[in-house]
Amino acid sequence: MCGIVCYIGRQPALPILVEGLKRLEYRGYDSSGLAIHNGSEVQLVRELGPIRNLERKLGSSQWSGTSGIAHTRWATHGAPSEENAHPHGDCRGEIYVAHNGIIENYRELKSDLERRGHCFRSQTDTEVLAHLIEEFQDSSLEEATQQALERVIGTYGLAILSRKFPDKLVVARRGSPIILGIGAGETLAASDVSALLRHTRKVIYLQDGEIAVLEQDRFRILSHQQKWIRRSPETVEWDSEAAEMQGYPHFMLKEIHEQPEAIQNAMRGRLLWEEGTAKLGGLEAVADRLRQARHMIIVSCGSSYFAGLLGRYVLERLTSLSVEVELASEFRYRKLNFRKGTVVLAISQSGETADTLAAIREAKRKGALVLGLVNVVGSTLTRETDAGVYNHAGPEIGVASTKTFISQMVILHLIALFLGRQQEVPIAEGQRIQEGLQKLPDQVRHILSRQDRISDLARRYCGYHHFFYLGRKYNYPVALEGALKLKEIAYLHAEGYAAGEMKHGPLALIDEEFPSVCIVPRDSSYEKMVSNVQEIKARRGKVIALTSEQDGDICSLADEVFPLPSNLEILTPILAVVPLQLFAYYAALHRGCEIDRPRNLAKSVTVE
Numbered sequence: 001m002c003g004i005v006c007y008i009g010r011q012p013a014l015p016i017l018v019e020g021l022k023r024l025e026y027r028g029y030d031s032s033g034l035a036i037h038n039g040s041e042v043q044l045v046r047e048l049g050p051i052r053n054l055e056r057k058l059g060s061s062q063w064s065g066t067s068g069i070a071h072t073r074w075a076t077h078g079a080p081s082e083e084n085a086h087p088h089g090d091c092r093g094e095i096y097v098a099h100n101g102i103i104e105n106y107r108e109l110k111s112d113l114e115r116r117g118h119c120f121r122s123q124t125d126t127e128v129l130a131h132l133i134e135e136f137q138d139s140s141l142e143e144a145t146q147q148a149l150e151r152v153i154g155t156y157g158l159a160i161l162s163r164k165f166p167d168k169l170v171v172a173r174r175g176s177p178i179i180l181g182i183g184a185g186e187t188l189a190a191s192d193v194s195a196l197l198r199h200t201r202k203v204i205y206l207q208d209g210e211i212a213v214l215e216q217d218r219f220r221i222l223s224h225q226q227k228w229i230r231r232s233p234e235t236v237e238w239d240s241e242a243a244e245m246q247g248y249p250h251f252m253l254k255e256i257h258e259q260p261e262a263i264q265n266a267m268r269g270r271l272l273w274e275e276g277t278a279k280l281g282g283l284e285a286v287a288d289r290l291r292q293a294r295h296m297i298i299v300s301c302g303s304s305y306f307a308g309l310l311g312r313y314v315l316e317r318l319t320s321l322s323v324e325v326e327l328a329s330e331f332r333y334r335k336l337n338f339r340k341g342t343v344v345l346a347i348s349q350s351g352e353t354a355d356t357l358a359a360i361r362e363a364k365r366k367g368a369l370v371l372g373l374v375n376v377v378g379s380t381l382t383r384e385t386d387a388g389v390y391n392h393a394g395p396e397i398g399v400a401s402t403k404t405f406i407s408q409m410v411i412l413h414l415i416a417l418f419l420g421r422q423q424e425v426p427i428a429e430g431q432r433i434q435e436g437l438q439k440l441p442d443q444v445r446h447i448l449s450r451q452d453r454i455s456d457l458a459r460r461y462c463g464y465h466h467f468f469y470l471g472r473k474y475n476y477p478v479a480l481e482g483a484l485k486l487k488e489i490a491y492l493h494a495e496g497y498a499a500g501e502m503k504h505g506p507l508a509l510i511d512e513e514f515p516s517v518c519i520v521p522r523d524s525s526y527e528k529m530v531s532n533v534q535e536i537k538a539r540r541g542k543v544i545a546l547t548s549e550q551d552g553d554i555c556s557l558a559d560e561v562f563p564l565p566s567n568l569e570i571l572t573p574i575l576a577v578v579p580l581q582l583f584a585y586y587a588a589l590h591r592g593c594e595i596d597r598p599r600n601l602a603k604s605v606t607v608e
């Protein structure tokens with residue numbers, strides 16, 4: 001999410017920073033900016049849109065300053081605009097800050113700073129950092145930073161430049177990467193190693209809680225225990241192309257591996273343990289109307305639609321809402337009866353999907369309260385809904401949705417928890433769900449650590465031309481998603497089905513050439529799933545089973561077993577989807593398909 005690059009050395013900083021930003025543009029591209037110290041003043045430029053807009057604005061500027069910080073933004077707080085672009089300054093134009101991450105307590109900090117006379121110019125969470133550091137203006141820049149950060153709750157990768165200290169830059173890290181680049185007579189830092197490699201391969205990865213001071217010929221690191229420490233640089237072997245993907249061969253695989261973080265980001269600052277509920281700031285303004293709602297219609301397309309299908313099961317389980325899920329492209333053809341208090345929830349990664357936008361416009365015409373669950377901040381959908389929740393999953397580059405799908409599932413659980421706790425869900429159950437949610441990042445990491453096993457499975461099975469993906473209840477939507485992944489990435493025919501439907505027709509297709517991927521966790525539908533697997537086996541169909549069982553019936557029945565960690569039944573789809581994504585990825589890889597940009601598809605579908 002977002003990109004930072006900074007430079008202090010002997011050369012003009014401007015071209016180095018612009019080139020570094022271009023390397024980071026894939027991380028965020030709604031606006032960019034930079035601040036450069038020319039020895040006496042700080043020059044600032046910011047612009048909406050991609051880096052080329054910033055370059056256009058700079059024109060033939062020949063700034064001579066040899067230190068500066070730069071940022072490319074993926075909006076989280078405040079729509080994409082020039083005033084929300086980084087770097088952000090303090091009241092006096094002395095301190096400039098570029099930030100990746102989320103300051104969770106920025107509202108409290110901002111009100112406090114406003115009471116103390118600080119004047120804010122943007123809607124971002126980041127700007128509080130510049131004003132907080134300003135509060136400690138009598139200290140050195142690193143001390144002021146350290147004191148300011150003690151008051152901050154949240155995550156940051158941070159770069160700071162001060163007019164008062166032309167010979168240094170300060171960077172800091174908590175939860176969002178900062179890497180130092182150690183050159184000859186120059187020191188750099190960036191949120192991603194790819195922005196450093198044209199200058200140096202000697203790097204130091206800052207650890208959480210550390211602050212570093214960068215000077216032309218040296219760097220210093222302050223540990224989280226406030227001690228100056230030594231650390232030797234390590235040498236990066238990748239080239240810059242590979243570095244953009246942080247060593248992953250494809251964005252899709254990188255994004256699959258970012259899922260533990262995407263789950264954490266979806267939940268960050270949103271779980272209230274004491275009350276066993278979720279807090280969703282974006283829904284606060286419509287909380288009363290939501291409380292009175294009796295009927296919800298979820299509209300979305302593709303993977304977002306499947307997340308909506310899971311949302312229906314979860315919302316109906318935890319609340320008294322009756323929930324319908326509608327494909328956005330079919331919404332206009334339905335004569336949906338909008339009862340009093342109908343809420344429409346649109347789910348979209350991009351926030352630009354034409355059918356989803358058309359559906360919410362229709363819903364608004366009919367007087368519904370319209371909410372959004374969106375990843376791209378400031379997208380059209382976020383501007384046209386009454387309220388909503390952001391995924392905070394960061395940019396997703398691969399056409400196939402992975403980390404945003406998992407994030408949508410998590411947030412739908414949070415919405416259900418938030419509404420359910422206002423109705424009949426007791427506090428203890430709310431806390432039990434929270435415990436389950438908090439286990440997810442590590443459990444997903446565990447599944448990812450076994451990707452070689454899935455690669456092997458995919459290699460052995462990618463010669464088949466047809467697949468069924470079967471699940472029941474919470475895992476039925478995930479079966480649909482697994483099949484979609486295989487279709488779009490590996491160009492293999494795959495049908496997602498509710499397992500109970502097999503006997504009503506599809507079973508006729510089963511033979512030894514038609515394998516089925518079955519999601520069979522030990523849950524309330526386990527016995528029925530085992531019977532469905534038996535029916536397939538009786539017709540010589542091959543079965544790949546995902547199960548949390550160690551040695552139950554399913555393990556002896558299935559041809560292949562991939563283990564799933566145990567968690568609450570309601571949360572198993574969030575785990576089950578990960579091996580399915582990996583299976584599609586490796587099947588595509590073994591078949592030599594174009595993975596990040598599959599044929600005939602686009603990341604954002606802006607036509608109806």
Ligand code: AGP
Binds near residue numbers: 348352353399603604
């Ligand atoms: C799935 O991998 C696709 N990327 C696609 O189905 C996608 O979910 C659909 O086009 C909807 O996009 P949206 O979430 O941006 O609205």
